[in-house]
Amino acid sequence: MADRFMGGIDCDVHPSVPGVSALLPYLDEYWREMVAIRGIDEFNSILYPAASPMTCRADWRPTQGKPASTLELVRAQALDPFGSSIAIANCLYGIQLLFSEDMAAAFARAVNTWMAREWLDLEPRLRASIIVPTQNVEMAVDEIERWAGDSRFVQVLLLAMGDHPLGRRQYWPIYAAAERHGLAIGIHAGSSYHNPPTPIGWPSFYTEDYAGQANAFQSQLTSLICEGVFSKFPALKVVLLESGFTWLPAHMWRLNKFWRGLRMEVPWVDRAPMEIVRSNVRLSLRPVDGPPDSDGLLRLLDHMQSDDLLLFSTDYPHWQFEGTEAMPAAIPADLARKMMIDNPLATYARLQAPAGAAAECVVPRCGDAN
Amino acid sequence: MNVQTRPQDRSASPARSAMAIADCDIHPVLPSVTALYPYMTQQWRSYLETYGTSLRQGHQSGVNPYPKAQPNAARRDAWPPGGGAPGTDLDFIRSQHLDAHNIVLGICNPLTPSGQGLLNPGLSAAMCRANNEWQLHSLVTPEPRLRASIVVPYEATEAAVAEIRRYAGNPAFVQVLLLGRTADLLGKSAYRPIFRAAVEAGLPVAIHAFGYSGQPITGSGWPSFYIEEMIGHAQAAQAQLISMVMEGLFEELPDLKVIMVEAGFAWLPSLAWRLDTTWEKLRDETPHLTMRPSDYIRRHVWLTTQPMEEPEPRAHLRDTMNWIGMDRLLFATDYPHWDFDDPAQAMPLNLTPEERDAFFIGNARALYRQG
Numbered sequence: 001m002a003d004r005f006m007g008g009i010d011c012d013v014h015p016s017v018p019g020v021s022a023l024l025p026y027l028d029e030y031w032r033e034m035v036a037i038r039g040i041d042e043f044n045s046i047l048y049p050a051a052s053p054m055t056c057r058a059d060w061r062p063t064q065g066k067p068a069s070t071l072e073l074v075r076a077q078a079l080d081p082f083g084s085s086i087a088i089a090n091c092l093y094g095i096q097l098l099f100s101e102d103m104a105a106a107f108a109r110a111v112n113t114w115m116a117r118e119w120l121d122l123e124p125r126l127r128a129s130i131i132v133p134t135q136n137v138e139m140a141v142d143e144i145e146r147w148a149g150d151s152r153f154v155q156v157l158l159l160a161m162g163d164h165p166l167g168r169r170q171y172w173p174i175y176a177a178a179e180r181h182g183l184a185i186g187i188h189a190g191s192s193y194h195n196p197p198t199p200i201g202w203p204s205f206y207t208e209d210y211a212g213q214a215n216a217f218q219s220q221l222t223s224l225i226c227e228g229v230f231s232k233f234p235a236l237k238v239v240l241l242e243s244g245f246t247w248l249p250a251h252m253w254r255l256n257k258f259w260r261g262l263r264m265e266v267p268w269v270d271r272a273p274m275e276i277v278r279s280n281v282r283l284s285l286r287p288v289d290g291p292p293d294s295d296g297l298l299r300l301l302d303h304m305q306s307d308d309l310l311l312f313s314t315d316y317p318h319w320q321f322e323g324t325e326a327m328p329a330a331i332p333a334d335l336a337r338k339m340m341i342d343n344p345l346a347t348y349a350r351l352q353a354p355a356g357a358a359a360e361c362v363v364p365r366c367g368d369a370n
Numbered sequence: 371m372n373v374q375t376r377p378q379d380r381s382a383s384p385a386r387s388a389m390a391i392a393d394c395d396i397h398p399v400l401p402s403v404t405a406l407y408p409y410m411t412q413q414w415r416s417y418l419e420t421y422g423t424s425l426r427q428g429h430q431s432g433v434n435p436y437p438k439a440q441p442n443a444a445r446r447d448a449w450p451p452g453g454g455a456p457g458t459d460l461d462f463i464r465s466q467h468l469d470a471h472n473i474v475l476g477i478c479n480p481l482t483p484s485g486q487g488l489l490n491p492g493l494s495a496a497m498c499r500a501n502n503e504w505q506l507h508s509l510v511t512p513e514p515r516l517r518a519s520i521v522v523p524y525e526a527t528e529a530a531v532a533e534i535r536r537y538a539g540n541p542a543f544v545q546v547l548l549l550g551r552t553a554d555l556l557g558k559s560a561y562r563p564i565f566r567a568a569v570e571a572g573l574p575v576a577i578h579a580f581g582y583s584g585q586p587i588t589g590s591g592w593p594s595f596y597i598e599e600m601i602g603h604a605q606a607a608q609a610q611l612i613s614m615v616m617e618g619l620f621e622e623l624p625d626l627k628v629i630m631v632e633a634g635f636a637w638l639p640s641l642a643w644r645l646d647t648t649w650e651k652l653r654d655e656t657p658h659l660t661m662r663p664s665d666y667i668r669r670h671v672w673l674t675t676q677p678m679e680e681p682e683p684r685a686h687l688r689d690t691m692n693w694i695g696m697d698r699l700l701f702a703t704d705y706p707h708w709d710f711d712d713p714a715q716a717m718p719l720n721l722t723p724e725e726r727d728a729f730f731i732g733n734a735r736a737l738y739r740q741g
Contacts, residue, residue, distance in 0.1 A: 052652065053651050053652065054648075054651050054652060160589070160590070161588075161589040161590040162590050162591070163590070163591055164590065164591040164592070165588055165590050165591055165592070165593045165594075165598075166590065167593075167594075168594065191589060191590075194591075195585070195586055195588075195589055195590060195591050196585050196586075196589065197589040198555065198585075198589060198606075198609035198612075198613075199551065199583065199585060199586065199587045199588060199589065199602060199605055199606040199609050200551060200552060200554065200555045200556075200583050200585060200606060200609045200610060200613070201553070201554045201555050201583065201585055202555075203555060203609075203612070203613060203616075204555075204557075204558065204613075204616070204617060205616050205617075205655055205656055206652065206655055207616055207645075207648055207649055207652045207655050207656060208612050208613060208616050210648050210652070211612055211616075211641075211644050211645050211648045211649075212589070212608070212609060212612055214640070214641070214644055215589070215605040215608050215609060216588065216589040216590060216605075218601075218604070218605050219587075219588035219589065219590060219593070219598075219601075219602060219605055220588075220590060222593070222597075222598050222601045222602070223588070223590075223593055223594075223598060226593070226594070226595050226597055226598050227594060227595075244640070244644055246639075246640040246643060246644070247637060247640040247641070247644075249636075249681065249686065250634075250636035250637045250639075250640060250679060250690065251604070251637065253636055253679035253680060253681045253687075254601060254604055254634050254636070254637075254677075254679055255601055256680070257677060257679065257680050258597050258600050258601055258677075258709075259597070261439070261708070261709060262439050262596065262597040262600070264439070265439065265595055265596055265597050266595060266597060287644075287647060288647075289640060289643045289644035289647050290643055291639070291643060291693065292643075296693070299689050300689075302686070303681070303686050303689070319651055
């Protein structure tokens with residue numbers, strides 16, 4: 001089965017920041033001092049408890065240090081075994097959880113710089129997402145502009161839950177910048193935890209939080225469509241990452257039905273919501289929350305009514321499958337190929353850019369901040 | 371819905387074929403809040419008139435901060451010819467709805483101003499009590515096709531339990547009614563006595579969409595539009611089910627039956643699969659569970675059908691119903707609300723006569739133990 005993956009594009013891998021100390025070279029003097037004086041040591045989110053089996057597959061867990069925290073690990077465990085020609089690094093570090101927008105902006109910039117220097121400069125198969133301080137839209141746009149010239153950054157990364165639904169107009173400058181620069185918007189599982197992660201309140205168990213992430217994606221898709229984001233930015237591509245996808249058909253049936261009944265409230269939504277999804281929204285493959293039988297999964301894929309929607313992903317190092325069986329065996333070969341190559345290339349305009357385009361950009365040097 | 375968006379074909383109308391129907395979500399409405407007064411003390415009548423019915427949202431007396439798309443969220447043709455608001459005239463409910471669609475069993479789910487979810491727990495209990503008496507005397511006694519729900523003040527656990535015990539054994543009441551957006555997740559221990567009391571009374575617990583939890587209806591804050599709130603009830607219902615399963619509610623109460631009302635149903639298979647795949651990796655976190663989450667859902671959960679999802683092609687819905695189980699779906703219209711599902715058109719799928727019978731009435735009769 002593994003040979004099915006050779007040359008594929010893995011749209012969701014998670015190199016991890018070893019610790020705040022790894023970012024020190026990329027912080028300015030003030031924030032380096034603050035890290036020391038205030039004893040700031042970690043920003044890890046509760047969505048991935050350090051020792052949870054979901055956070056890192058057992059055979060990928062290093063004997064010491066964080067999972068996926070070195071290039072050697074990512075090469076040996078993800079890039080090589082899956083034969084990926086390209087992998088998109090979505091760094092999950094709890095910067096979006098902070099309440100100080102200044103601190104968030106400083107650390108987002110540090111993570112992006114760290115990513116460029118210590119990963120992208122060294123490994124030509126890697127691409128990355130720009131981490132932005134969603135706490136302040138102006139600062140988020142500044143961060144996008146800072147990296148827009150570097151074609152190795154292929155999307156802007158947001159979390160599935162923040163302070164406000166992502167369709168809200170206050171976020172539109174982020175989408176304008178992304179569309180302007182040919183960057184996709186990636187929305188990844190996760191939360192700022194500035195709101196309870198369910199519509200009813202805080203759950204007792206981690207299992208509830210993780211399972212409930214799919215509901216957050218449903219709400220965000222509702223918001224993006226109903227607020228008119230895709231009417232305003234028709235070229236924008238939004239990719240839902242680690243979202244699950246089996247909920248999509250039922251959610252769109254419901255959204256289509258209510259849109260028919262209530263479209264007077266959102267007159268700028270001038271196409272059926274499912275049509276908007278087909279043209280503007282993509283979802284990563286893993287996790288596959290599907291029926292246990294192959295026939296059921298094929299029926300579910302038929303409900304998706306398009307071969308263009310899914311993008312291959314391993315979600316490395318999160319535990320979503322065993323061995324190298326990232327692509328479910330039930331998926332037909334032609335669809336597997338679309339997910340692995342054609343769909344990612346059609347979604348991420350920047351993957352078509354010539355290799356080495358990084359030379360055009362100005363990567364900030366240590367001490368350049370501010 | 372008011373707006374007809376697909377061609378009409380009434381040839382398959384159950385009404386025409388005289389098929390008997392159970393409607394598991396009907397909303398009779400108080401003609402006026404004063405209809406509750408015979409069943410309330412002077413103290414609470416006075417409180418109600420002075421301070422109103424404040425909820426976990428900012429507008430007075432249950433006015434929704436997302437204004438509905440129609441007055442009273444009602445069908446435009448549901449205003450009784452003799453005056454009053456939709457749902458207030460029993461004779462008109464009979465002629466427009468029960469008779470017209472051959473509904474032989476109708477489950478009443480009173481909504482605002484039912485007293486549920488009020489900030490003042492004493493007022494909440496007093497109004498819920500009065501709503502139950504009103505249902506008994508003004509709906510079920512004069513109209514034998516109707517059955518009542520025990521409306522409980524779910525944020526005041528002891529009073530809610532007392533209300534269930536008051537009507538346990540009374541055949542007019544066939545379920546306990548909660549609203550979907552409670553102040554905290556329903557699996558949590560604070561609500562457990564309500565579910566225990568329902569099981570003791572041999573009654574299912576219906577969780578009807580809507581209400582005000584005080585929390586944003588998305589995990590990412592408040593959306594802008596009514597349409598988003600309406601869509602969001604499906605996410606709220608999923609959050610409640612996740613909580614009920616993972617907290618061990620169904621493990622503790624193997625005889626509990628829960629009905630998710632007016633939150634859609636097509637989302638259930640994906641949720642069950644996701645809970646299974648997540649739980650399989652993390653099961654040491656919830657050692658109190660002895661079965662897969664999907665097993666609890668299959669054993670304990672029923673869903674009403676309105677607003678029925680409408681895929682194109684509609685045959686996809688049949689897959690979804692099979693995944694849920696055809697014996698777990700309860701037909702409902704939501705009369706007199708605007709997004710009413712007409713029994714003549716809501717189910718244009720090829721069902722066997724047995725499946726059709728189960729869908730439109732058999733499942734409800736079995737669940738509610740009616741004939």
